[in-house]
Amino acid sequence: MSAQTLYDKLWQQHVVHEEAGGTTLLYIDRHLVHEVTSPQAFEGLRLAGRKPWRTASVLAVADHNVPTKDRQDGIKDPVSRLQVETLDRNCADFAINEFRMGDARQGIVHVVGPEQGATLPGMTVVCGDSHTSTHGAFAALAFGIGTSEVEHVLATQCLMTKKSKVMQIMVDGRLGKGVTAKDVALAVIGEIGTAGGTGYAVEFAGSAIRSLSMEGRMTLCNMAIEAGARAGMVAVDETTLSYVRGRPFAPRGELWDRAAAYWRTLVSDPGARFDRVVRLDAARIAPLVTWGTSPEMVAAVDGRVPDPAREPDPVKRDGMERALAYMGLAPNTPIAEIAIDKVFIGSCTNSRIEDLRAAAQVVRGRRLAANVRLAMVVPGSGLVKRQAEQEGLDQVFIAAGFEWREPGCSMCLAMNADRLEPGERCASTSNRNFEGRQGPGGRTHLVSPAMAAAAAVAGRFVDVRRI
Amino acid sequence: MEKFTRLEGLAAPLDRANVDTDAIIPKQFLKSIKRTGFGPNLFDEWRYLDHGEPGMDNSRRPLNPNFVLNQPRYRGAQVLLARENFGCGSSREHAPWALADYGFRAIIAPGYADIFYNNCFKNGLLPIVLEPALVDRLFGETEATPGYRLVVDLEGQTVSTPAGEVFRFAVDEFRKHCLLNGLDDIGLTLRHVDKIRAYEERRRREAPWLFA
Numbered sequence: 001m002s003a004q005t006l007y008d009k010l011w012q013q014h015v016v017h018e019e020a021g022g023t024t025l026l027y028i029d030r031h032l033v034h035e036v037t038s039p040q041a042f043e044g045l046r047l048a049g050r051k052p053w054r055t056a057s058v059l060a061v062a063d064h065n066v067p068t069k070d071r072q073d074g075i076k077d078p079v080s081r082l083q084v085e086t087l088d089r090n091c092a093d094f095a096i097n098e099f100r101m102g103d104a105r106q107g108i109v110h111v112v113g114p115e116q117g118a119t120l121p122g123m124t125v126v127c128g129d130s131h132t133s134t135h136g137a138f139a140a141l142a143f144g145i146g147t148s149e150v151e152h153v154l155a156t157q158c159l160m161t162k163k164s165k166v167m168q169i170m171v172d173g174r175l176g177k178g179v180t181a182k183d184v185a186l187a188v189i190g191e192i193g194t195a196g197g198t199g200y201a202v203e204f205a206g207s208a209i210r211s212l213s214m215e216g217r218m219t220l221c222n223m224a225i226e227a228g229a230r231a232g233m234v235a236v237d238e239t240t241l242s243y244v245r246g247r248p249f250a251p252r253g254e255l256w257d258r259a260a261a262y263w264r265t266l267v268s269d270p271g272a273r274f275d276r277v278v279r280l281d282a283a284r285i286a287p288l289v290t291w292g293t294s295p296e297m298v299a300a301v302d303g304r305v306p307d308p309a310r311e312p313d314p315v316k317r318d319g320m321e322r323a324l325a326y327m328g329l330a331p332n333t334p335i336a337e338i339a340i341d342k343v344f345i346g347s348c349t350n351s352r353i354e355d356l357r358a359a360a361q362v363v364r365g366r367r368l369a370a371n372v373r374l375a376m377v378v379p380g381s382g383l384v385k386r387q388a389e390q391e392g393l394d395q396v397f398i399a400a401g402f403e404w405r406e407p408g409c410s411m412c413l414a415m416n417a418d419r420l421e422p423g424e425r426c427a428s429t430s431n432r433n434f435e436g437r438q439g440p441g442g443r444t445h446l447v448s449p450a451m452a453a454a455a456a457v458a459g460r461f462v463d464v465r466r467i
Numbered sequence: 468m469e470k471f472t473r474l475e476g477l478a479a480p481l482d483r484a485n486v487d488t489d490a491i492i493p494k495q496f497l498k499s500i501k502r503t504g505f506g507p508n509l510f511d512e513w514r515y516l517d518h519g520e521p522g523m524d525n526s527r528r529p530l531n532p533n534f535v536l537n538q539p540r541y542r543g544a545q546v547l548l549a550r551e552n553f554g555c556g557s558s559r560e561h562a563p564w565a566l567a568d569y570g571f572r573a574i575i576a577p578g579y580a581d582i583f584y585n586n587c588f589k590n591g592l593l594p595i596v597l598e599p600a601l602v603d604r605l606f607g608e609t610e611a612t613p614g615y616r617l618v619v620d621l622e623g624q625t626v627s628t629p630a631g632e633v634f635r636f637a638v639d640e641f642r643k644h645c646l647l648n649g650l651d652d653i654g655l656t657l658r659h660v661d662k663i664r665a666y667e668e669r670r671r672r673e674a675p676w677l678f679a
């Protein structure tokens with residue numbers, strides 16, 4: 001057989017049926033479900049008198065609407081509450097495994113899946129959520145789907161889809177001190193643009209990727225969708241296996257050995273052909289900060305806000321001007337002179353234990369700057385929270401003036417009570433800086449956890465390499 | 468699903484690149500557990516001057532006169548002209564639900580985000596890709612000509628202008644077939660029940676840990 005890419009292997013393993021023209025029925029191994037994109041799918045099932053095909057493949061958790069404080073009081077917003085209760089009821093009715101709000105394992109679906117070992121190498125993983133690309137860090141084929149497809153997968157265990165093109169993004173060399181997977185992700189998006197990955201599945205490779213932890217790989221694959229790619233992937237290596245080993249849903253004993261032997265084959269063969277190859281030099285990536293309303297609008301922390309007057313493409317220039325107006329920024333402002341009002345450390349991009357450790361390390365022994373009104377840390381799951389508390393990280397944050405919250409999506413998209421007020425400027429470890437994303441009129445700058453922590457302490461963006 | 472065959476409809480230009488699904492339907496409206504009723508909140512933050520929340524009487528809210536869809540000349544538009552990377556961001560199917568509920572049946576843009584593109588077909592909404600230069604021309608003509616109507620013919624895969632110009636667009640054969648006939652994907656897939664079961668049998672042997 002000719003040399004195959006990792007994507008080719010994963011795809012081929014899951015083909016159930018292929019129509020003329022390439023439309024394929026692809027078998028889905030793991031279906032993750034949350035409260036926002038599933039109610040209409042369950043309703044559709046009921047209306048058609050159908051049942052889930054294989055309930056054991058489904059894992060559900062409420063994350064978008066859950067409050068991050070005073071949980072004992074329940075969800076105050078009745079519309080949010082109804083949505084979470086609807087999930088609870090649907091899972092109960094169809095005997096689906098759900099981690100409810102009071103469960104220590106509850107958290108953001110993309111943190112919970114890997115943490116439980118519900119995401120395994122070689123799987124196809126879907127969720128009605130674009131950041132499902134996160135799970136590709138495990139050499140799984142993972143992508144976000146719409147609600148009609150959620151219903152389709154529930155009913156048939158398959159997805160009707162077509163093969164993507166494959167892009168390899170090679171990041172070789174060593175990342176500098178203070179430069180993280182988040183900066184690599186932003187650098188990639190800055191390089192290829194938010195539509196650069198459209199139509200592609202992306203495999204991240206190269207020495208800089210191999211040296212990333214699983215948390216870092218998840219951060220990177222999480223943001224593949226921000227580059228337009230539905231799926232991001234990293235090949236299996238020992239880092240992958242040692243992360244998965246012993247997790248609650250992971251195989252054990254003889255089954256583990258068999259699985260691990262297969263998983264080791266989940267790499268692109270030497271000489272495999274990619275439709276596009278992009279190369280980045282890790283050593284040249286600086287800590288990055290987004291200045292606009294699209295994740296591709298990114299600048300090095302020691303750089304400046306760009307000047308639209310120098311942009312020749314009129315559609316782009318118009319976009320830049322609009323973004324600067326929304327963000328309340330003047331062209332050529334040094335990034336390090338941008339003062340912030342709030343700090344958000346959390347989201348499925350950066351709320352894992354390693355992220356919290358990196359932020360705590362910067363914060364330790366320091367205090368929030370006087371101009372920072374609110375800084376919050378929202379762990380990705382109840383188990384991340386517990387781990388952080390065992391390590392004393394919560395105390396580091398609290399001593400510095402941060403709020404230490406319960407797990408959930410929180411101010412990543414502000415569906416619950418956590419949000420920016422109009423005009424407020426936030427250093428955020430999340431993944432989207434769209435207009436109004438963190439609250440109407442709110443201004444989001446995407447950064448790594450260490451950079452967010454440094455900004456919290458300084459009251460403006462600072463180069464984390466210098467502190 | 469509603470069929471799509473041929474449409475003659477008023478065009479409306481939304482002249483921005485990278486319009487994300489958060490802008491198409493802001494998150495506060497995602498709390499609904501229904502599939503319908505999103506039309507009045509399509510582009511909510513751009514369309515109204517106040518902040519919208521679920522349950523408000525939208526007919527009493529102050530409209531933003533500068534937002535293109537609020538101009539009387541675009542009332543009843545069924546074809547949306549858009550720019551590069553339309554529908555990027557979140558996977559929310561509420562975005563095509565809102566567009567369809569508002570009355571759009573087709574979108575014309577140089578490109579779409581993958582998940583959004585996919586979701587459109589599930590909802591009888593046809594996303595058409597045309598060359599950027601062509602889209603640019605359609606923008607110019609729409610803005611210059613009140614009452615500018617386009618004819619979209621899915622069978623023949625063409626968009627025709629009032630002046631009689633005809634542009635061909637590409638569409639996946641299978642998707643076209645489903646849209647033309649208003650076919651339900653789940654029904655189609657369930658014709659292959661035997662194949663799905665056979666696949667599962669084989670995988671249970673090869674990779675039993677997936678079924679533990």
Ligand code: SF4
Pocket residue numbers: 063064108109110129131347348349408409412413430431
């Ligand atoms: S944390 Fe943010 S991006 Fe991630 S699933 Fe939740 S809302 Fe979506």
